[in-house]
Amino acid sequence: MDLYTVRKKLNMGIPLTSIKLRVTDYARVSTDTREQKKSPQNQVEHFEQYIKERKDWIYVPGYVDDGITGTSDIKRDNFMRMIEDARTNKFDLIVTKEISRFSRNTLDSIKYTRELLSYGVAVLFVNDNINTAMPDSELRLTIMASMAQDEIRRLSERVKFGMNRAIERGEILGNDMLYGYKKDKNAGILNIVEEEAKIVRKIYELYAIEKLTLSKISKILNNEGLKTYKNKKWCISTISRMIENPKYKGYYCARKSEIVDYMTKKIKHFEKDDWVIYEDKTRIPPIVDEKLWERANIRLMTRKKSFKIRKVNKNIYKNRYLYSAKIYCAEHNTIFHRREFRKNKKDITWVCSEYLKNGKTTCDSPNIRESELDVIFKDLISKLQIDFNKVIGILMNYYKHLEIDTGIDDKIEQLEKEIEEIHFKKDKILELSLQGSLTNSEFYERNNLFNEKLKKLKPILNNLKQEKEKLKNSSNLIEKLSNMIKHKINSKSTISKAISLLLDHIIVSKINKDKNNMELNIFLSYKGNDEQEQEQLQPIIRNNYEFKRGYDTKGTKRYKVYYQVNCYFCL
Numbered sequence: 001m002d003l004y005t006v007r008k009k010l011n012m013g014i015p016l017t018s019i020k021l022r023v024t025d026y027a028r029v030s031t032d033t034r035e036q037k038k039s040p041q042n043q044v045e046h047f048e049q050y051i052k053e054r055k056d057w058i059y060v061p062g063y064v065d066d067g068i069t070g071t072s073d074i075k076r077d078n079f080m081r082m083i084e085d086a087r088t089n090k091f092d093l094i095v096t097k098e099i100s101r102f103s104r105n106t107l108d109s110i111k112y113t114r115e116l117l118s119y120g121v122a123v124l125f126v127n128d129n130i131n132t133a134m135p136d137s138e139l140r141l142t143i144m145a146s147m148a149q150d151e152i153r154r155l156s157e158r159v160k161f162g163m164n165r166a167i168e169r170g171e172i173l174g175n176d177m178l179y180g181y182k183k184d185k186n187a188g189i190l191n192i193v194e195e196e197a198k199i200v201r202k203i204y205e206l207y208a209i210e211k212l213t214l215s216k217i218s219k220i221l222n223n224e225g226l227k228t229y230k231n232k233k234w235c236i237s238t239i240s241r242m243i244e245n246p247k248y249k250g251y252y253c254a255r256k257s258e259i260v261d262y263m264t265k266k267i268k269h270f271e272k273d274d275w276v277i278y279e280d281k282t283r284i285p286p287i288v289d290e291k292l293w294e295r296a297n298i299r300l301m302t303r304k305k306s307f308k309i310r311k312v313n314k315n316i317y318k319n320r321y322l323y324s325a326k327i328y329c330a331e332h333n334t335i336f337h338r339r340e341f342r343k344n345k346k347d348i349t350w351v352c353s354e355y356l357k358n359g360k361t362t363c364d365s366p367n368i369r370e371s372e373l374d375v376i377f378k379d380l381i382s383k384l385q386i387d388f389n390k391v392i393g394i395l396m397n398y399y400k401h402l403e404i405d406t407g408i409d410d411k412i413e414q415l416e417k418e419i420e421e422i423h424f425k426k427d428k429i430l431e432l433s434l435q436g437s438l439t440n441s442e443f444y445e446r447n448n449l450f451n452e453k454l455k456k457l458k459p460i461l462n463n464l465k466q467e468k469e470k471l472k473n474s475s476n477l478i479e480k481l482s483n484m485i486k487h488k489i490n491s492k493s494t495i496s497k498a499i500s501l502l503l504d505h506i507i508v509s510k511i512n513k514d515k516n517n518m519e520l521n522i523f524l525s526y527k528g529n530d531e532q533e534q535e536q537l538q539p540i541i542r543n544n545y546e547f548k549r550g551y552d553t554k555g556t557k558r559y560k561v562y563y564q565v566n567c568y569f570c571l
Contacts, residue, residue, distance in 0.1 A: 024062050024093070025044070025094065026082060026101070043097060048062065057093075060091045094123045094124070117132060180248065188283065200287050208299060214239050248286065249289075249293035250284050253275060323506075326504070327368065330508060331509065335353055336351055337350070337352075372547050380543075384541075507520070517561075524569050539567055545565060
């Protein structure tokens, strides 16, 4: 459509129906009720006749969406196909009944009519008498679309109000799709369908008594050829919802969820404490025994809580090991997983996840030994030129103000307590002797024993005190501390912590398609200044490493593996 020419003709008083145009139509109904099943066809026939009766119009087959809401456009396949056809210039004008049939969202109505106009396609809303080819159409369209959108809001509120009143009256809500029951709409009760009820009981027994998982139960039911409604297969979510449903034990249950926003259809699921639930075995006859229902739900809730804990700790598991989620396959961009090497349980290998899933036919990336990675990183850290003497000096400035904890003070304190206790016992036996409770021979015998103990302990105490004094004045104290710090810095735990802090990720690839000749591109976490960042594309360290694998035992073969390592700082 030449929009300028059409508008000019309209301003001259020429009606739209007298302008030569290729015209199509769009129809939609949003319910699946019996009375509206013929509505789309009726609309199509009406507009086909309406278009063909205009001699200057050329009819283009229309578009129809049946049983789909107008609040969401992405679900309207034919609507979106119509927009695409407009873009490819298959028609000039779209005729539709009213704005509410086109879209009940004001923003979408304006969005799509503007998009259509950009393709040279206008929309005629017959009942609303709006033609988007006219300059003033957008104002009228906005007003009418807002009214249509508000109608949805009021309808949503009326439905919500009606649902709440029905719950207060104890009416059984929902459709006729509760497995195991058939709803009698006139009597307002549920009747048991015994053929389906047997399957319901089987599910509860398999889960609560035989302790099978939901996945295993679904496989059993599907293997037996049993179907849910609409011939669908059993799945974990279906079985889980069935176990949780209180109706199966003869309880009324409602207000489990509510639509928060009528446009987004976002649903708020309430906690069980907020449900409307009470026993009503007259109108809802139980299919399973209440004790069996409770038993199944206790198990279900326990397993769900366990799953939530595992889900919350997912990141913890990802960082369970030093190299977890940090080694990537260059070919597939997948992470390496940790595996014990079958020939040596003390060593660990890291293997591409694609290889673990589908074998070497899909991924032939080399396996990485953790022990070899440790050696490489220890060497890399030494090459980073960290001034360990400066680190030791800083620590020494701190430690020189502290007293060295060698354990001598504790030993001295313990010996002094023992000596004091012996003196107390000597005084005690003397007192007993004076009172006549001990004979002279008994007194002398015990007193001599105590004296012997004191004779042994006092020299030890004196030696410890002298050693303590020496330590305080020792000129070798700084050297001892320095050696202790150096040992700590080079310990395995310190090296592991350094790797954990420095390592961002590793990309693994083969060289010349040889799995024993591999390349590691190691990226370290670092934030430098602008000048440093300009040089970060170049490796800061480049080195080659060689390791021997295999064992000097029968049935094994020793061979060499080579690593070409490029180390970078991350941007």
